[in-house]
Amino acid sequence: MDWLTEQIQLQKEQATMYEEQAFYTALQQTSDELALRIEQRQGELDGRIWNATNW
Amino acid sequence: MKTLVIISHPEIETSMVQNFLKASAAPLEAITWHHLDALETLDVAAEQALLRNHERIIFQFPLYWYTAPASLKMWLDTVLTGQFAFNGRQPLAGKTLGVVVSTGTAAKHFQAGGSEQATLSEILRPYELVARKLGMTYLPPLAIHQLGYWQETDKQCLVIDYQRYLTQSEFNFDQQLAWFEAMLTKKAAEATSPEAQQRLILLSEQFADKRSELTDLNWQVQLIREEEGEG
Numbered sequence: 121m122d123w124l125t126e127q128i129q130l131q132k133e134q135a136t137m138y139e140e141q142a143f144y145t146a147l148q149q150t151s152d153e154l155a156l157r158i159e160q161r162q163g164e165l166d167g168r169i170w171n172a173t174n175w
Numbered sequence: 176m177k178t179l180v181i182i183s184h185p186e187i188e189t190s191m192v193q194n195f196l197k198a199s200a201a202p203l204e205a206i207t208w209h210h211l212d213a214l215e216t217l218d219v220a221a222e223q224a225l226l227r228n229h230e231r232i233i234f235q236f237p238l239y240w241y242t243a244p245a246s247l248k249m250w251l252d253t254v255l256t257g258q259f260a261f262n263g264r265q266p267l268a269g270k271t272l273g274v275v276v277s278t279g280t281a282a283k284h285f286q287a288g289g290s291e292q293a294t295l296s297e298i299l300r301p302y303e304l305v306a307r308k309l310g311m312t313y314l315p316p317l318a319i320h321q322l323g324y325w326q327e328t329d330k331q332c333l334v335i336d337y338q339r340y341l342t343q344s345e346f347n348f349d350q351q352l353a354w355f356e357a358m359l360t361k362k363a364a365e366a367t368s369p370e371a372q373q374r375l376i377l378l379s380e381q382f383a384d385k386r387s388e389l390t391d392l393n394w395q396v397q398l399i400r401e402e403e404g405e406g
Contacts, residue, residue: 127378146335161392168399
């Protein structure tokens, strides 16, 4: 589990109000989507930089 | 940005959806909750002033026979007079109009070949046309189908989707990240202990760093795409 996810989970566990818990649930989903997009962009960047047809 | 939520619902007290949405919006500032069925008479000038004083207008209702309940139609016909809405002035131009609609039918039925034979975008088109005529930007509708059957995690996400629908300036991923970042900063400012505040500040900073990382990567990828003639 990465640091961001750990911290979001910790905040969610400590939340006493329903709306607070909901916020951290949604933040986790957005954070997952953010991590996925970063991974996809890094993959595309690597792929394009190492594209042998352009050497 | 101030948001006006205009609700049309003849039985709001017993509506699970409306009570859920009202509780979801409770922590937000600058939201005006306006229940049409509770009004004894329509004060046209006061209603028009409400519209002028808010930047985002939301029509919120359950879908009755493929449209809103009667109180919204009555409100539209009475408040949006030709003198107010047209007459060369367009007082609502530049504002946004959103629709929050609940249905007792599953989402899968609202499509070509589904049992309803029409999409919600088609069904809600009159509101889109109203927005267009008034010079407003129409938001993609927020549809809530059969809330009673939803899983807990999905309900929690609805709380935040609804809050964002009422308050987020634009609906792209970067603005979604900006919204969460702003909320984390707000929560840090309101924290009850220095330790909690420190944790929230760190979380907010880490989240902002990730957002910047994505922005940089997007920019680099775009640059290489352009170099390779893909634009």
